[in-house]
Amino acid sequence: MEQDTSVEEQFAHTGRVGDRLRAAREKAGFDLEQVAAETRIPIRHLQSIEAGQFGALPSRTYAVGFSRTYARTVGLDEREIIDQVRAELAEGDLDPRTSPARFEPGDPARVPGRGLAWFAVLAGIILVAGIYAFYSTYFAPGLGPAPLRDPAEEKPATAAAAPAAAPAAAPTGGPVVFTNEMDGTWVRFYDGTGKTLFEGIMAKGDKFTIPADAANPQIRTGRPYAFTITVGGRAVPKLSEVDEVVSNVPVDAAALIARPVPSPSVSTTLSAPATPAPVATP
Template sequence: MADEDVAPEQGELAITRTGDRLRLAREAAGLSLADVATRTRITQRHLAAIEKSDYSELPGRTYATGFARAYARAVDLPEAEIGASVRRELEEDAYGSRPLYEAYEPTDPARLPTARLTWTLVVIALILVSAYGVWRFLSVEPDEALIAAQNRAADESEAPQGEVAATPASKTGTASAVAANAPVVLTGLSEVWIGFDDAKGKTENWRTLDAGETYQVPPDYIEQFTLRTSIPQALKVTVGGRDVGSIGPADTLVKGISLKPADLVARTEGSVGTTPPATRPQPKG
């Protein structure tokens, strides 16, 4: 009678696939998939695929056989027999056309997806580029501490341009011919800082000109302010389209330069022969 009870069960096992056999053995042992995962260190997702004999969900042919053998050990089935059965099913399912090896992590640890990591790096790069742009923009304009330092340096030094600035307009004959409203244009021959001082010598306004950048001095600036710069040779000054030449020795802080058209022309004509040629900027074009 016992043999008759066993025979149907053996017959049932004979017609099932390997995954069904492993599942039945697990259930007979009173184990859950989680228990088998703990014993084998194989994820439940892959164990469930083995039980369904759906080997396409596994990372590769070698892993399919190895996982099935490990499962068999956990439920006390002959692992060699299970391994051979899986290989046979793989051939029947034409699974051999899949790559023999694919990258696999046996445990499913929490990890950052590749796409998310890529976007994170892109965002960080954009933040760094933006931060550099802000820093560059803010660093172009000198702060008040720099202006104060330049003012002190100019006050403590006796720059030769002071004598040039004192040249009266009455010494030239052509200065009187310059229109009082002639446009005064400042052009950067290279990056150059310029400032505008009030009657007390305090720099109220300043800016930086890039190479080739022009700035037409507003009429109210011409009347209220004087010009200062720390790189005279990098600044081209024109009055009504006329280049008035260098406003001071190279790499010397100059200040108190009148912006009135007649004074600029008279100042330049009065200083002809006193400024070394090497310190005079060469007009472009």
């Protein structure tokens, strides 16, 4: 008990977790968009942490984990921040306005309805029927009814070889358009001198066209896989397919066209060598 009192007094002198994280962020010169891009934490959760509203987060585990990552990004002591977050969460548990509602078995408003029970039974029947159909057709195909026609009477049809599709022509130039496919993607476009062409959070479906007069345009983002890229209306490979932060990557038409294109996999069938005919001995 005395140890908890000393910890609370220590945190009272240093301020709340949200105030300390906000002060460290402003001292480092970061805004919420940059912290969200570096930590992969949504901005609304960062705002809740700075406001001390841990109840707005999905769970206590998220509150501790997000606060630890936030502290690491702005240069604070992770262990000290974690201890203070747990202390503030314990204080919130004593407040009946922020405590979660308890489930009372006798409350008829919380008991599942009859319609939900019938739906569960119907779903179980459909699942069993699907498993039986899969077993009977995949593992035991001979148990089904006999075919109406004799397979021996059917003549094998000769399939004509379909002509190979001509490969799509590679783009030669034109406007470069970035289309975002995910919600809340932070990105910054700038030219070779460091001048910002665009910086901010793009929603799903937002597009940005690289200005034609931009000299050596480049990109920085934590979601390179979220953008589809077209040059002159033709798609080119993404900047990356993995979760990583890319920076100083040229995004002009010539650089994007020169990026390697993954080659399609080609399956090769090896024929068995012919067995030599036996030689007759006199």
